[in-house]
Amino acid sequence: MITVAELIREHEEESLENRAYGFWLYLMTDAIIFALLFATYVTMFSNTAQGPKPVDLFDLQHVFIETLCLLISSVTFGFAFLASVQKKLASSVGWLLITLVFGLSFVVLEVSEFLEMINEGAGPQKSGYLSAFFTLVATHGLHVSVGMVGIMMMTCQILFKGLTKPVCSRLFRLGLFWHFLDIVWIGIFSVVYLPVFI
Amino acid sequence: MYAEAMPGESAVAAMQGSLLFGRLTLDAIPFYSWVAMGGAVVTVFTVLLAVLWVSWLGKWRYLWSEWLTSVDHKRIGVMYIVLALVMLVRGFIDAIMMRAQQAIALNNEGYLPPEHFEQIFTSHGTIMIFFMAMPFLTGLINVVVPQQIGARDVAFPFMNSISLWLTAAGAGLVGVSLVLGRFSTAGWTGYPPYSGSDFSPGVGVDYWIWALLISGVGSTMTGINFIATILRCRAPGMGLMKMPLFVWTAFCTSILMAFAFPALTVVAALLGLDRTLDMHFFTNDLGGNMMNFANLIWIWGHPEVYILILPAFGVFSEVTAVFSQKRLFGYPSLVYATAAIALLSFTVWLHHFFTMGSSPNVNAIFGIATMIIAVPTGVKIFDWIFTMIRGRIIFHPAMLFTIGFIITFVIGGITGVLLAIPPVDYLMHNTTFLVAHFHNMLIPGALFGYFAGTQYWFPKAFGFKLNEFWGKMVFACWFVGFYLAFMPLYVLGFLGMPRRLEHYHNPDWQPLLLVAFVGACVVLVGIFSVFMQFYVSIRDREQNRDMTGDPWNGRTLEWATSSPAAPYNFAVIPQVDSLDAFWAMKEKAEAYSCKDHYDPIVMPKNTGVGVFIGGAGFLLGFAIVWYIWWLAALSLLAVIGLLMFRSSQKEAYEIISAETVLSIEQARVRHYPEVQSAMSERSPS
Numbered sequence: 074m075i076t077v078a079e080l081i082r083e084h085e086e087e088s089l090e091n092r093a094y095g096f097w098l099y100l101m102t103d104a105i106i107f108a109l110l111f112a113t114y115v116t117m118f119s120n121t122a123q124g125p126k127p128v129d130l131f132d133l134q135h136v137f138i139e140t141l142c143l144l145i146s147s148v149t150f151g152f153a154f155l156a157s158v159q160k161k162l163a164s165s166v167g168w169l170l171i172t173l174v175f176g177l178s179f180v181v182l183e184v185s186e187f188l189e190m191i192n193e194g195a196g197p198q199k200s201g202y203l204s205a206f207f208t209l210v211a212t213h214g215l216h217v218s219v220g221m222v223g224i225m226m227m228t229c230q231i232l233f234k235g236l237t238k239p240v241c242s243r244l245f246r247l248g249l250f251w252h253f254l255d256i257v258w259i260g261i262f263s264v265v266y267l268p269v270f271i
Numbered sequence: 272m273y274a275e276a277m278p279g280e281s282a283v284a285a286m287q288g289s290l291l292f293g294r295l296t297l298d299a300i301p302f303y304s305w306v307a308m309g310g311a312v313v314t315v316f317t318v319l320l321a322v323l324w325v326s327w328l329g330k331w332r333y334l335w336s337e338w339l340t341s342v343d344h345k346r347i348g349v350m351y352i353v354l355a356l357v358m359l360v361r362g363f364i365d366a367i368m369m370r371a372q373q374a375i376a377l378n379n380e381g382y383l384p385p386e387h388f389e390q391i392f393t394s395h396g397t398i399m400i401f402f403m404a405m406p407f408l409t410g411l412i413n414v415v416v417p418q419q420i421g422a423r424d425v426a427f428p429f430m431n432s433i434s435l436w437l438t439a440a441g442a443g444l445v446g447v448s449l450v451l452g453r454f455s456t457a458g459w460t461g462y463p464p465y466s467g468s469d470f471s472p473g474v475g476v477d478y479w480i481w482a483l484l485i486s487g488v489g490s491t492m493t494g495i496n497f498i499a500t501i502l503r504c505r506a507p508g509m510g511l512m513k514m515p516l517f518v519w520t521a522f523c524t525s526i527l528m529a530f531a532f533p534a535l536t537v538v539a540a541l542l543g544l545d546r547t548l549d550m551h552f553f554t555n556d557l558g559g560n561m562m563n564f565a566n567l568i569w570i571w572g573h574p575e576v577y578i579l580i581l582p583a584f585g586v587f588s589e590v591t592a593v594f595s596q597k598r599l600f601g602y603p604s605l606v607y608a609t610a611a612i613a614l615l616s617f618t619v620w621l622h623h624f625f626t627m628g629s630s631p632n633v634n635a636i637f638g639i640a641t642m643i644i645a646v647p648t649g650v651k652i653f654d655w656i657f658t659m660i661r662g663r664i665i666f667h668p669a670m671l672f673t674i675g676f677i678i679t680f681v682i683g684g685i686t687g688v689l690l691a692i693p694p695v696d697y698l699m700h701n702t703t704f705l706v707a708h709f710h711n712m713l714i715p716g717a718l719f720g721y722f723a724g725t726q727y728w729f730p731k732a733f734g735f736k737l738n739e740f741w742g743k744m745v746f747a748c749w750f751v752g753f754y755l756a757f758m759p760l761y762v763l764g765f766l767g768m769p770r771r772l773e774h775y776h777n778p779d780w781q782p783l784l785l786v787a788f789v790g791a792c793v794v795l796v797g798i799f800s801v802f803m804q805f806y807v808s809i810r811d812r813e814q815n816r817d818m819t820g821d822p823w824n825g826r827t828l829e830w831a832t833s834s835p836a837a838p839y840n841f842a843v844i845p846q847v848d849s850l851d852a853f854w855a856m857k858e859k860a861e862a863y864s865c866k867d868h869y870d871p872i873v874m875p876k877n878t879g880v881g882v883f884i885g886g887a888g889f890l891l892g893f894a895i896v897w898y899i900w901w902l903a904a905l906s907l908l909a910v911i912g913l914l915m916f917r918s919s920q921k922e923a924y925e926i927i928s929a930e931t932v933l934s935i936e937q938a939r940v941r942h943y944p945e946v947q948s949a950m951s952e953r954s955p956s
Contacts (some may be wrong), residue, residue: 075870085922086872091426091503098495099531105533109570113541113552113563120558122551194576197550198283201558204550208541226915243918 089242096246100253103216107257110209112262118199125239127202127269130195132186136266139182140258146175147255154248157236165236165244172251174234176221183214206265213261216254223247284468285547285898293898294474299451304387306368311450340877344413349732351410352725354439356801358402363798365395367791370756374788376774377781388773389456390475394445396459397479400575402442404713406685407721408582409438409493412521414732415724416497418829418836419515421506421845421852426499428875429917434489434496435887441486444892448478452896455479458771461542463553468546470476474896480543481892487535488888494528497521497563503638506828508847512606515850516599519606520585524578531574531617538567547895553769565627569620577616579608579713580810584651587673590723593654593823594670595662598851601654606648608654613646625696634693641691645684652677652711667675667823668742672723675750676715683711687760703765707757714753722749722801729808730817734835738811741804748797756790759783782832818942821862826851831862833939835873839872839927842936865940869932876923883914 104254118127153168190196197207227247230240288294301307325331338346368391372381383391417425425431449455455475457466465761466476501522505514514522542564544550551557553564592599599605621629621637629637655677662669686708690696699705724744730736763783768775787827808815822831831853849855856862887909894902 077871077873080871080873080926081924084924088426088922089498094503095427095430095495095499098498101591102491102495102529102533105530106537109567113537113567116560117552117558118562120551120560122558124557132445188929197544199557201551201554201560204544204552208544208550208552222911222915226918230919239922257832 084217085238089238092242096249100249103253104257105211107212107260110205110212111260112235114209114264117201117205118133120205122200122202124200124203125193125195127206127265130190130206131266131269133266133270135182135186136262139179139186140262142175142179142182143255143258146172146179147252149175150248150251154244157231157241157244160236163238166228166231169224169231173221173224173228176217176224180214180217180221183210187211207215210261210265213254213257216250220247220251220254223250273432273473283547283549285900288898290901291899293894293900295451295897295899299474301450301453304384306383307449307453307658314446314449335879336877337396338910339882340432340879341879342424342432342877344417344425344428344431344874345732345836347431348410348413348415350435351406351413351438354442355403355405355407355410355721358398358406358442360405362395362398363794365391365398367788367795369395370784370788370791373772373775373784374781376772377778378418378776379774381774383773385773386453386456389771390454392771393455393458393461393475393479394448396880397455397482398442398445399713400459400579402438402445402718402723403484404579405486405490406438406442408524408579408717409434409490411586411721411724412493412497412524412582412730415728415829416518416521417500417504418731418832418840419518419637419827420501420504420509421503421828421841421847422500422845423839423841423872424874425496426504427496429878429881430492432878433879433884434493436881437489437492438486439887440885440889440892441482441484441489443889444485444896447893448475452478460572463564464555464559465547466542467554468549469554477543477546477896480539480546481896483535483539485888485892487532487539490528491532491536492526494530494532495673498529501525506845506847506852507842509852512603513847513850513852516588516602516605516609517582517585517696517827519609520581520588523609524581525615527578527581527616528573531571531578534567534571535575538564538571541567545894547898562627565624566620569623570617572623573620574613574616576712577612579717580720581612583676583717583724586669586724586727587655587676589827590669590673590727591658593727593825594665594667594673594823595659596665597658597662598826598854599654600657601650602850604650605654608650611647612644615640615647619644621666622691622696625693626700631693638691638693638696642688645688648684652681666767667726668737668739668746669726671743671750672719672726675746676719676723679711679715679719679750679753683715686870687712689867699764701769702764703760703770704769706770707760707764710753710757710760714749714757717748722746727823728829730822730834731820731829731832732835733806733812734817734833735812736815736817736822738804738807738815739798741807744800745804748793748800752790752793752795752797754790755793756787759787759790780908811924820939821853826854828852831856837932837935838874838925839928839932842866842869842872842932863940865936867933869929869936871929872927872932874925874927876921876925878917880913880917883911889892889914 149168149172153165153172156165156168195203197204224247227240227244230243234240301311312712325334338350341347341350367384369388372383372388375381413425413431417423445454452474455461455466455471455478457471457476457479461479464470501514501518541550541552545552545554545559551559553559553561563907588599588605619637619641621633622641624640625634655673684702690705690708726737726742760783763780766777766779768777768780817834820832820834821837822834823830828845828847829836831845845852845856853862887906891903891906891910893905894900
């Protein structure tokens with residue numbers, strides 16, 4: 074004879090496992106979106122229409138700091154997740170907040186780069202190349218911002234609900250998302266910025 | 272040079288209009304043509320009538336709590352199909368209007384102004400693909416797949432509800448475009464630069480973009496949902512090669528949905544950026560490249576064809592086996608053919624634009640790849656025919672659709688192989704030959720399958736069978752109507768008639784166009800029969816009750832439950848050890864056993880959040896179309912807020928008590944003697 078509480082627990086466990094699986098599938102669909110934006114960027118690379126060229130636009134130091142922020146945030150998110158596995162609530166929240174700070178610095182740096190370019194007359198309306206550049210990089214930036222909303226939400230959930238099974242499972246999925254964005258950024262760094270500096 | 276945006280200058284399109292209403296003014300009401308005005312009035316009246324009818328019946332509470340907020344896959348599936356049927360009528364009205372225009376417009380303007388005619392062919396294609404075929408197949412998959420794999424629900428019931436309401440939101444946007452503003456005039460694929468803001472400055476293309484974006488997100492989620500459902504929720508023992516064929520086709524379709532729809536999202540979003548923020552992805556000037564659009568949209572578009580057709584193939588496979596009273600011939604070859612088609616569908620997109628300047632070698636490769644797809648499809652046709660050979664065929668309407676499909680689809684396939692030869696395509700491109708070809712694939716290859724599925728699974732969803740006379744009428748009218756409407760278009764293509772002509776000056780074309788119009792009228796009778804069949808069947812439902820849950824002597828697991836299936840589908844999750852699991856259960860006489868005790872069952876509780884997300888999605892699209900930015904921001908915040916609210920909520924469950932389960936199961940088994948006598952009467956010894 075199975076009790077209702079046991080049935081619910083069984084149901085919950087199964088549905089959390091399903092969600093982790095479904096989230097991998099979601100990431101694959103998102104990877105396709107980025108892949109197509111990369112392809113668009115590459116085909117538009119020389120369509121600068123007498124406007125500014127990639128060589129004139131980027132600042133290596135700026136991009137380097139941006140990259141560092143994002144990579145470090147991935148490491149700190151890893152610590153937050155490990156702390157949650159060990160049921161260390163305070164340390165998990167602490168690492169999440171540190172992640173948030175690095176994520177925020179990344180977005181601020183990116184927005185400042187965008188604003189600087191727009192002020193120099195290199196906005197997305199200038200040429201096909203710049204449309205592709207802004208769309209690719211801003212789509213990533215938008216994802217990071219969504220991830221930051223997720224981090225804030227998870228911080229609240231950990232504080233108010235504790236490290237329950239559903240909360241930990243959500244944190245795991247948010248982690249997947251956050252690390253995925255790191256990988257995409259490495260793609261952006263190698264395809265968008267690096268060729269200009271070599 | 273067209274408007275070149277200088278920094279600091281507010282030349283961005285998005286800045287147009289007033290703060291409160293954006294560019295929405297009284298001019299949005301279609302006074303430009305009496306036909307368009309008529310369409311607007313009819314739309315408003317239909318919606319009002321539906322609202323009044325439900326109010327008069329006093330069914331709002333029931334509708335809300337039992338249906339709209341439901342997370343039960345069977346109810347979501349039924350709602351998808353209702354949406355599909357409504358949009359089928361809408362799309363068909365467009366079709367018959369075009370046929371009527373072309374039938375009379377020799378050396379005169381006909382009754383439709385060009386601007387309106389262009390909207391009609393655009394909305395016909397958009398509606399039939401995105402809001403008729405997609406919801407129809409998604410609905411069938413929803414109703415049937417969990418039951419066929421012995422599961423109680425899909426992997427993500429709540430996400431399923433969001434998918435439904437996002438699809439409905441997209442359909443709603445297309446509907447609103449009839450009343451406020453105009454729809455796109457750029458054809459259902461919306462090629463730039465014509466669809467760019469330089470040549471199509473109004474709201475039409477924006478309606479098209481946002482209807483596609485919003486419903487496309489829904490389709491992507493449906494794809495993810497059913498990949499997870501099929502891979503993770505199957506009954507114990509059901510290996511991949513023991514899945515019913517419909518599950519296999521649903522699986523391949525889901526993979527295609529999840530991996531092709533992101534391309535549509537990207538291409539629609541980029542066109543939206545061009546139009547709203549004056550970017551230059553696809554413009555004529557400043558480094559735009561419209562070939563990118565053609566590539567991106569067909570990277571989605573060709574897999575989309577198989578998204579539409581594969582589930583229908585699945586239906587035909589189930590129907591052929593059951594109504595030939597034999598097991599399916601060549602199950603493994605059908606599975607491999609399905610998978611091969613799914614894979615190859617990503618390798619042929621370029622054949623949609625052979626004439627747009629690729630080198631002969633590139634064209635040749637894509638031409639050959641296209642022809643190769645005919646091979647697995649041919650394998651399937653032979654498998655179905657071999658299933659029928661030496662079977663005792665029952666000519667149920669579902670079976671008639673299947674036979675009609677096999678004959679008609681082969682003709683369409685042959686014309687497809689013709690078009691796959693690039694030099695031939697150069698002659699036929701953009702003629703009515705092409706129009707005839709793809710209707711020849713999609714009407715039998717998709718729609719006949721969905722109709723067959725409706726005839727076949729209706730009792731499982733509602734507990735009574737559909738009237739067979741009207742079912743045969745539906746088939747006869749669609750079959751005859753199809754041939755009358757589209758065979759002349761093949762000939763017209765050879766005569767050189769371009770597609771999408773609003774009027775013409777060649778008298779040789781008119782007789783054939785008149786025949787095509789007669790065909791459309793026969794199809795009209797077919798559509799009338801669809802609704803007549805529902806009416807007659809609902810009226811006579813007491814005589815046609817399916818008491819056993821197995822009206823057709825079925826072979827797969829969905830027939831192992833009562834009709835309509837209980838919310839939990841299976842009181843005990845079945846153990847599967849062969850293909851045709853239910854058939855095996857019947858042979859071992861285990862199909863109608865009833866235990867004297869059951870465990871209670873946990874199901875997810877209904878929630879209105881999906882409906883609200885769909886509503887907010889609709890408002891978001893509407894607001895961006897009209898540049899009402901405050902509303903857009905508000906609806907975006909609403910979506911985010913609703914998702915956060917839902918994810919912070921404790922999961923709510925519906926507990927179905929052991930006693931309820933017992934009484935439902937006993938009711939099903941009570942009719943076992945009737946089943947036994949019916950089976951010995953029907954099945955060959």
